[in-house]
Every structure is written in structure tokens, then in C-alpha cells.
Amino acid sequence: MAPLNDTIAALDRLPALPATSMRLISMLAGGGRDADLRDVECIVGHDEAVTAAVLRRANSAAFGMRGRIAGLGDAIRRLGTRELCRIALETQTSGMLANAGRSYGLRRGALSQSALGGAIAADQLARLHGANREVAFVAALLRDIGKLAIDAVAGPDALERIAAAADTRPFLAYEREAFGADHAALGAMLCERWSLPSEIVGAVRGHHEPPSNPAEPLTDVVHAADCIARWAGLGLGCDGLMYPFDAAARERLGLSRDALEAIVADVLAAIAPDHTAANSPLPLRRTA
């Protein structure tokens, strides 16, 4: 078990959020739509992985484009600033999270998929509840970033042993016992170190335990988005479903069962489009 000082020291050893992401988050949090397209193009053009992702998305069926788009400038104009920032952030956080969550027993890519699933849910909820959609998207994308710190200090099988012996308390309580801080608090510390806007820091900190009297719906939205991602089967490690859905937050959001399940279905369809239509009823499709 690691004392708090060791856990916090692990934060220093983690890779920083790419500078381009920090600049894009500032733009989005500041209203996104007013961001200068040339600034965004310049930021995106410096990152090969992001450029490739932008071109892929611009040429995807989702945007219903006719004819291939080869240049970044065209792609950016077609997608718009907001979509562009999102693609850049998805790509860069996905790189950071690809191998994260090992100590929770997560397979490669599971945490980045869960990050994106939560971000899609947060966007839908923010639209319904009048929260800032861009900030909700980013906060949900980064909500589990603190799991990188837990990975750095947890010994092999440590979390699996804790989970196997757990009673009915939320998993965060066990993380605090074992490491002096839970992944939500550690994630908020990381976001603070990266100088991200305070509302993002607060939403990451409260994504499992939202405050009781929030001034803004943002943390409730990110909290619900996290639960929705779990119900969509995303990011489930040895901690499983050992996180409650805060009843007061649910009441504040006025979230019905049907509305929630429709978002769960949307999230999975957006994350795993390759399954769409793969499970059609008979006749069986044969390849040979």
C-alpha cells in the first residue's frame, strides 16, 4: 500500500497532457465557436496523429461527404472548429490512456474507449440540461485520468485483491485506504497541474461523488455520463460497478429510465459502429 506522498509523487512521473490539447481546451472552454480557424489549423497541423484523424473523420460516411478530402484546410472547413477540437482531444487523450487501467485489469484501449463513451454521453446530457457542451465533453474525456497515477503506485494484482475482498462501500473508499487518495482526486490534481479551467478540475474531482448543491449542472452531467459508460459496458475493470449513481444528482437532472437507456444505446452505437448491422437476423452471411 502506498502512502499519499508516494501517490502524489507519482503524478510528477506521468506524461503531461500535450501542449496542443491544453491550448484547444482553453479555446473550447472559452466558447470554441469564436476560435480563429487558422489558429486551430496551425495547432492541428503540428500533430501527425491528429491530422490523420481529422482527415479520416472528414472523409467518413458520418459527414456524408461526396468526393475525397485530401487537404487539412478543406477538412477543417468542412468539420468546423468545434468538431476539430474534439477530434484532436480524442486522439491525444486516447494516446495517453491506451495502456492505462492495467492495475484495474483493463485491456489495452479499454480506458480510452470508456473516456470517449463518457464524453459522448456528457455531450448529450449537457445539451439536455443547459451545461456547456464543450466543457462537459472535455471533463468526461479526462474523468479517469487519475487511474494513470493509481497504475503507477499499485502493485501487481493489488486492486484485484482489494476488489475481491470488498464489501458494499464505493470503490473510491478502498482507493483512499490503499493509496491515500482516490482516482477522482488524483485526476483533479493532474488537471490542476496542467492549468485546465477550474470547472473541468471540479467535474473530474466530483465525477463519482458530485457535490450536494452545485451551482452548475456540469458535475452532475459528468457523473451521469460515467454511469452511462459503465452501463454501456465500457471501462469495466475489477472495480466493476462499485460506484453508486448519486440519487440527488439523478433528481436534479430529472433523468428518466427510458431517456437514460436511449443514451446508453447511442453511446455504444457511436463507440462500436462495427457491430452495427453485424448481428442482423437470419439468413446467415457466408463468406465462402
Added chain:
Amino acid sequence: MSRTPSIPLRTETPRAGEGDKVVVGVADLQVSRDPSKSIITYALGSCIGVTLYDPVAKVGGMLHFMLPESQVSTEKAAANPAMFGDLGMPILFDKVIAAGAKRERLIVCAAGGAEVLADDGHFRIGSRNRTVLRKILWKLNILLAADDTGGQHSRTMTLRLADGSIALRSQGKDSALWPR
């Protein structure tokens, strides 16, 4: 003894790096009659994994459904019925029988249906998934041979097509679901 030929179902293609495993994603179903393979699904939380296996034909299938009822999104249900228990279960039966299994020989097992901690009854997706599973099996007049459902933990489920055995892995521990 001749080896049962493999039906080249499109869905049999193993994903990269999975070797002899046929992976079932979330809201997905796979059927195989290749006894050298296992069908596996990872991280069942509130979702339910259902397996069907015919021990004579050595044909098996697995469904990983996410939500109980398709009425919440008819559009998603049309695009991918395996997302929902009420639509996915009949399709799984149809596909396994079309691949050579006999209904009366099928061994049916299930795992998953976990619940979010301290759900006060508002959503209860895991419990409602368990209910729809039993409702459909009841209508089909089929009994569950074995199941491991509920709780708060996630489960990984593997069906071995050579002998129909089903293994579970949860919180770092392995156990056998079938045969008991």
C-alpha cells in the same frame, strides 16, 4: 474420427491477436462450430452474456446484450438487435440452430447482470436484464443450466466449443460455470 467442418460464418473471423478466440463485443453475438475455438466476452457488467451449446453437434453461440428491451430505441434496435435482450436472444437461438444445433439438446448458461452500487430501484438495468433473460427462456420453455449473475463485479465469460465448458473470470479469480 472425422473433424467437424467449420461453417465459414463471417462472424467467426477472430480479431487481431486473439488467436483461437472468437470475441463477442458488447451488443454482439457470435456462433461457431469449430471445436478448436473458444467464444469469449470480456467485462460483463450490467450486461448479460448468454451461451447456447449443443454437445452432440458441438455448435455453440454467445450473445452479449446490454439493455433489456428494444422499445427505448427502435432505430438502434433495427441497426443492431443484439444490443437488446428481447431481440438478441431469439436471434441467438435461430443462428445456433441454423448452424446445426438441435433445440432440445441446447445447454443454456448466463452470466452478468450486475447492478450499480446502491441503486435505489430507479434504473436497475442489471436486474431488468436478468428478468428479460428468464422471461424469454420461460416463453421458449427452456431452463437455465447454470448462471452466475448479480452483485457489483464484472465478469469475463468463455465457452469452449470442444466440450461446452464455460469458464468465468472475475476480480482476478477463475471459476467454472459449466459443468459445475
